[in-house]
Amino acid sequence: MLPTIKWKKDHIVMIDQRKLPEEEVYVECRDHIQVAEAIEKMVIRGAPAIGVAAAFGVALGILKIEDDKHVEEEYSRIIQRLERTRPTARNLFWALERMRKIFEENRGLALSRLKQSIIKEAVNIEREDIETNRKIGHWGKSLLQDGDSVLTHCNTGALATAGYGTALGVIRAAFQEGKRISVYADETRPLLQGARLTCWELEKEKIPVTLITDNMAGYLMQKGMISTVVVGADRIARNGDTANKIGTYTVAVLAKEHGLPFYVAVPTQTIDVTLAEGSEIPVEERSAQEVREFGGRCVTLPRVNVENPAFDITPAAYITAIITEKGVCRPPYEKSLKELFKRKKRMKKDSV
Amino acid sequence: MLPTIKWKKDHIVMIDQRKLPEEEVYVECRDHIQVAEAIEKMVIRGAPAIGVAAAFGVALGILKIEDDKHVEEEYSRIIQRLERTRPTARNLFWALERMRKIFEENRGLALSRLKQSIIKEAVNIEREDIETNRKIGHWGKSLLQDGDSVLTHCNTGALATAGYGTALGVIRAAFQEGKRISVYADETRPLLQGARLTCWELEKEKIPVTLITDNMAGYLMQKGMISTVVVGADRIARNGDTANKIGTYTVAVLAKEHGLPFYVAVPTQTIDVTLAEGSEIPVEERSAQEVREFGGRCVTLPRVNVENPAFDITPAAYITAIITEKGVCRPPYEKSLKELFKRKKRMKKDSV
Numbered sequence: 064m065l066p067t068i069k070w071k072k073d074h075i076v077m078i079d080q081r082k083l084p085e086e087e088v089y090v091e092c093r094d095h096i097q098v099a100e101a102i103e104k105m106v107i108r109g110a111p112a113i114g115v116a117a118a119f120g121v122a123l124g125i126l127k128i129e130d131d132k133h134v135e136e137e138y139s140r141i142i143q144r145l146e147r148t149r150p151t152a153r154n155l156f157w158a159l160e161r162m163r164k165i166f167e168e169n170r171g172l173a174l175s176r177l178k179q180s181i182i183k184e185a186v187n188i189e190r191e192d193i194e195t196n197r198k199i200g201h202w203g204k205s206l207l208q209d210g211d212s213v214l215t216h217c218n219t220g221a222l223a224t225a226g227y228g229t230a231l232g233v234i235r236a237a238f239q240e241g242k243r244i245s246v247y248a249d250e251t252r253p254l255l256q257g258a259r260l261t262c263w264e265l266e267k268e269k270i271p272v273t274l275i276t277d278n279m280a281g282y283l284m285q286k287g288m289i290s291t292v293v294v295g296a297d298r299i300a301r302n303g304d305t306a307n308k309i310g311t312y313t314v315a316v317l318a319k320e321h322g323l324p325f326y327v328a329v330p331t332q333t334i335d336v337t338l339a340e341g342s343e344i345p346v347e348e349r350s351a352q353e354v355r356e357f358g359g360r361c362v363t364l365p366r367v368n369v370e371n372p373a374f375d376i377t378p379a380a381y382i383t384a385i386i387t388e389k390g391v392c393r394p395p396y397e398k399s400l401k402e403l404f405k406r407k408k409r410m411k412k413d414s415v
Numbered sequence: 416m417l418p419t420i421k422w423k424k425d426h427i428v429m430i431d432q433r434k435l436p437e438e439e440v441y442v443e444c445r446d447h448i449q450v451a452e453a454i455e456k457m458v459i460r461g462a463p464a465i466g467v468a469a470a471f472g473v474a475l476g477i478l479k480i481e482d483d484k485h486v487e488e489e490y491s492r493i494i495q496r497l498e499r500t501r502p503t504a505r506n507l508f509w510a511l512e513r514m515r516k517i518f519e520e521n522r523g524l525a526l527s528r529l530k531q532s533i534i535k536e537a538v539n540i541e542r543e544d545i546e547t548n549r550k551i552g553h554w555g556k557s558l559l560q561d562g563d564s565v566l567t568h569c570n571t572g573a574l575a576t577a578g579y580g581t582a583l584g585v586i587r588a589a590f591q592e593g594k595r596i597s598v599y600a601d602e603t604r605p606l607l608q609g610a611r612l613t614c615w616e617l618e619k620e621k622i623p624v625t626l627i628t629d630n631m632a633g634y635l636m637q638k639g640m641i642s643t644v645v646v647g648a649d650r651i652a653r654n655g656d657t658a659n660k661i662g663t664y665t666v667a668v669l670a671k672e673h674g675l676p677f678y679v680a681v682p683t684q685t686i687d688v689t690l691a692e693g694s695e696i697p698v699e700e701r702s703a704q705e706v707r708e709f710g711g712r713c714v715t716l717p718r719v720n721v722e723n724p725a726f727d728i729t730p731a732a733y734i735t736a737i738i739t740e741k742g743v744c745r746p747p748y749e750k751s752l753k754e755l756f757k758r759k760k761r762m763k764k765d766s767v
Contacts, residue, residue, distance in 0.1 A: 084715065084716055085713070247722075249630070250604070250706070250714075250715075251630070252602070252604065252628035252629065252630060253628050255714050255715075258707075258714050258715040258719075259714060259715060262715050262716050262719045263715075263716060266716055266719065271720070272719065272720065273719075273720045273721065273722055274706060274707070274715055274719050274720065274721050274722075275706070275721070275722050276604035276605050276629070276661070276662075276706055277604065277628070277629050277630040277662075278601070278603070278604060278629040278630075278661055278662025278665055279661055279662070279722060279724065279727075280665065281662075281664045281665035281668055281727065282661060282664055282665075282724060282727035282728075283722065285664060285727070285728070309628070309630055309631055309634060310628075310629075310630025310631070310633075312633045312634055312637060313630055313632065313633035313634075313665065313669060316633055316668060316669055316672050317665060317668055319672075320668050320671075320672070354602070354626060354627070354628055355610075355626070357607065357709045357710070357714075358709050358710065358712045358714045359712075360709070360710045360712070361437075362602075362607050362610050362611060362709070362710070363436065363602075363607075363610040363611060363614050363615075363626055364436055364614050364615060364618055367614045367618065367624065367625075367626050368623070368624065368625045368626065369625065369626050369627070370599075370625055370626075370627050370631060370635065371631075372631065372634060375631075375633065375634035375637070376634075376637070
């Protein structure tokens, strides 16, 4: 398992994902501001990993509070700072809501006990994430067949989560039960998470991987070289519309055109029940420099006009199934996602 | 007009397109081997420009022949070397066929006179190319409306031709007659001709341009930000199936999905009447390093497996119209392209 992020009593350590695969450098964060900046600069990225990092950020934040007079206001400010880091991934807000709730539940405790409960919740979020990913893999692996050639976009592996991965977790689980799976990895411009992170992870796992530029997937599908698509997501609306890394929608259109299944693998925390449809999901626009540069070097005119949406929205109609830790949802998602949350509550009582 | 390639009595000069826009460096070629290598290494690229370069290469080759004993064999070897440079662009073979024909027609002349006729033909090919592009622009500009937001892929401008451009020529012509046209330029991985060359050309012409990564076009179409697509081509089969820079097929699928017109702008020399359909067009596979690296820097694992087809095939069914110097062809192309060649012969007699 790759060490994406680890809690170390009074600080956290995360691998600097901007520098992979060239260098394996670890970054320490000692307060919530450093964590917020690490999320903004994409030292750590991937919706579930952002959620875990934010929870740890809150824990580091409360550790610094020494006077218990204004704990509530200070705690709120910590959470607000972390909320402002990136707007699209639901997991960030989901984790911060849990951290807010645990505070509410324990506000009567002495400060040192309160700190302990906050830290425990953050560590729980990390542990649960790995467990959740394994369950996503369990449900998803039956959708992949022996001999499948799977296209994936961006990075959805151990690095995008606390460990194991969502879409890559499905691929990993199918591979581990002996299915011969090979992967095409979109390089995923502008930040090249596919080229840099997905290839690195798959090679470590000895899962066969072929790197392509984002504009090659259509041609490979036309030639029959891709049989299935599996991607992750940053936020899913009630109707199944899915925000994921820019380029996902194009892959979904191509999959439809070639009659290929298009699967989305996510923890249920990614589903935003407050949003009716994808048009309500905020899409982050990032710095123009990310597009103007390639591997840190300017490849165009230094001031050329640029669009840089970090995500796009894939309408539910393009999605064959949504794989979660609670099972596989099929269209219509309005209904199947709702049932998932009912099931979740029931399962809590009955145990899984 | 940009100086893509120029004949200079005993050598040619071309701008090194690999170094743009960072540096404007000019390269001299003094024999056909140097020209062949410049084409292979993509110092010069773009189907019509490759044709012009190859014709000049033949001219440089025959200039070196001093003994008239084995002129025919040597001339054949020169042409064969240039034919081996790149397999997909029809224009290369079209230009070399013209150079072969002019030799046949003048083989009875003394060597010095023969050399003159060969040089003249190469210069004619260059001059005709600019004229042809202007005519493509003339026919194509009426397809663009005031206020259009045009997506283009790769570079099809002055740099891809002897001057003016094919798809960019259409955009230029519409802009010059006062239509408010803005352009989205796909960066066009792996070699970034869109980011490096198209943005550079459009900025020089003061045509508004916005650079995007290849995986953003779908999202912009979904948001209604693109109204039309115009691309060039490297080879077109009799039925209209079109080989062009990798990623073109994906753009065509996206255009169809969003109900947008998808135009291909080419000189008729790009049409290969010997091929019934696109599956017969040879697609060049280039070095894996182009995908693994940029600017000499590896952005992934150094030995990761890679696919690198330089072109893809867009089936005729996705193409709204093919714009040529002889007029605009509409489906069914089997019929309209055939009529084009009849018209060509008639026009030669009647004058245009």
